[in-house]
Amino acid sequence: MDRESYLKVKEVIDGKKTADLLLRNCNIVNVFTGEIIHSNLAVCAGHFVFWSETGRGLEEIDVEDKYVVPGLIDAHMHFESTMVQPRDLLAVAVMHGTTTFISDPHEAANVCGIKGVQYILDQTENAPANVFITMPSCVPATPLDDNGSEITAEDMKPFANHPRVLGLAEVMDTEAVINGEEKMFKKLEIFDQHHIIDGHIPSLSGINLMKFAAAGIDTDHESIDFEGALEKARLGIQVLIREGSAAHNVEGLIKGIMNTEIDNCNFSFCTDDRHIEDIVKIGHIDNNVRIAISLGMKPLDAIKIATINTAHRYGLKHLGAIAPGYQADFIIVDDLNKFNVERVFVKGKEIKGKEDFENGPECPEGLKHTVNISPITPDRFRLPIDEEPVHVISIVPRQITTEDVLIRFNPTDNFQSYGDFKKIASVERHKNKGLVGVAIANGYGIQNGAIAISVSHDSHNIIVIGDNDNDMAIAVNEISRLQGGIVIVEKGKVFDSLPLPIMGLISNEKCDKVREKVECLMNKAYEMGVYKDIDPFITLSFLSLPVIPKLRIIPRGLVSIGDYGPELINK
Incomplete structure (x- = not known):
């Protein structure tokens, strides 16, 4: 939080200023302790201020004992797979409670290179959601591919300090990593200290998987069975549990987590590739949460997988929880077991619908x-x-x-x-x-x-x-x-x-x-x-x-x- 915002928040905490928004009669989901806290909730300057039995707001909403949940986070997705322009996708997915999107634009990059990456950044700039990208690591994916462009380590360097670039996208060239090839490690080294490095590990196990982990790979979204997911989690690799239009992995992996009773902190939810009609019909990350709950997982555990687990792994210190200083992204649901999203707020402002996402930039003719x-x-x-x-x-x-x-x-x-x-x-x-x-x-x-x-x-x-x-x-x-x-x-x-x-x-x-x-x-x-x-x-x-x-x-x-x-x- 910057100093100007902090001073505004501090004045509300000190009782010298009225909050921008006060939610009364909330059941607040606390992802740190797994508790439900019944209280009022204050928001100022786009951040949570406090929860308290008292308080005043310029705007006040009676939540009527419904549940206030942190905004959901999609740990890995491709805007291009929805086949609609990025802001049109956001207009649908945000209304399902996803307020943060971590996108890999390698589909666009494989066709148009850096111009494709820039298209995703430009289209999501100033949208009422948190949109981050990871830099495509394998364009082309393999030496056998015939694609439209190439992205080199030199191409990536200008993006390394971009505020919305979190790191390196799914590393697909397993042979290059395992063999320590210089061309691949030039890319890994750009993002090896203060960034995330996403993996793409559908089949590695044993010694080769350990080599991949040793190279600094932080996540993987390709686990289709719990045995493989558990092996990755044991090595500190964040397992991104995917539920897309073609790949349906939530059921198998969630059952494995529950049956083994392991800590779920190394698991997150993602959609990867999901068509727009599926999002409209069955939802986005909220659908992952509902499936997990329907399988018997405790709602608060499913919510942690959809929020704070991802925020922690991707270094998003200001997102994923309801606590003082965190960005005020939250959703209101009537029942934790049904998990139907009724209202969505980003930076303390309610999102009303697709009109909030209009007026994005035109697509370049190139x-x-x-x-x-x-x-x-x-x-x-x-x-x-x-x-x-x-x-x-x-x-x-x-x-x-x-x-x-x-x-x-x-x-x-x-x-x-x-x-x-x-x-x-x-x-x-x-x-x-x-x-x-x-x-x-x-x-x-x-x-x-x-x-x-x-x-x-x-x-x-x-x-x-x-x-x-x-x-x-x-x-x-x-x-x-x-x-x-x-x-x-x-x-x-x-x-x-x-x-x-x-x-x-x-x-x-x-x-x-x-x-x-x-x-x-x-x-x-x-x-x-x-x-x-x-x-x-x-x-x-x-x-x-x-x-x-x-x-x-x-x-x-x-x-x-x-x-x-x-x-x-x-x-």
Whole structure:
């Protein structure tokens, strides 16, 4: 707190000045002691002043014995994954009680480099929420990627002292860390003292995990089972418990915490990648809290995971709690077990709705028109099969991991989709290199058509899946015409699309229109046979990410992922 604010707060404490806001009859959630304190709560200069049975406020609110909870914190998320502009996402998520967002803009960075990072910072400047970023560490994610830009250690240095840059974003290149490669450690060393270093550790364990921890990695959001999460927590790595649109990890990890009765201080909540329609329907970090409570976790423990645990790990000393001097970010809920957010306050000011988030800066033209490919013909998806077994990408329901399944198909000059075996392809779209990787996937389920999307982590080339080459080509060419988006083709015709002209990742339409279009496209995808236990678009977008086990498709071909990173395989 600066001196000017402190002097105002001090005058209220001394009784010489009336508080800006006084909340009467509160049940205050104390995350330090796990108590509920019944009292009045005073706010001045955007900070909590005291709780007391007395006090006066220029504005007074009778909370009527409801619960006052610290504002929730999302420990790791990507604005780009919502497919709406950052301020539109904030307008929805803040109303669900999330007042602090720690964003990794590596999706934008992989398309547009530093300009993409600056876009996220500019769009969230002066918004009525706390928006921090971590600096993308692996752009590109691996040496095999064909993305739109690169960020070097030198590029990062000017951001190291930025007040809203907390550190280094998810470090994906495990081989570079474990081997102590100079290029990687130049980045780690920029942020090694007074910053956070986020990890990306889906499969490391044992000695290799210890090497990763020794390199200074502070967090990880890729735990899908409690055994792996516990191993990381024991090494001091903060486990960010993810509940996204495709990856659902809260249930397994929360059950593990409760069953083992371990201290939960090394656990936080995050959303990572969540579509806007899911946030509207089921919530944001408040949804993580509700799931935890429904599993039997004590509400105050779930709230600690959603607030103070994250604030402590990320060095946000002014956030995450209700106590004198802390920033007055809080929510009012009627019942801790139901955890329905009724009102939201940021810096002591109530957030009324989307009108509070309007008037953000325009997107620079330089971040548009990023799809650069020549017309695609069906023969580009030709996939010869011989007598040898073929590696098939097997999709895991409710997760973003895949399995590597060896299948022996009948030899052919060009594999034709049948049953649950569909053709999947990744098309390079940044520099018109002409690269098209083709493989076979199962567990998706589409019939009589194809789905293509220009959101494909993390290089964001075009990924397409379908049951015939012609519809796949139509879908990719429509993505090119739109300069990014989601496209569904059925029986040779474009059914509908969602244009994503900002970097091929983000719509320039308002949230409601995007949500309605995504819902329409999602319903059509399920109607065309996509399995209900996967998200049609986020699941597809992750099938190209060569840092998540076990198989992925990139423009260079099929990739197998092990402890030491990705390797191209022949079939």
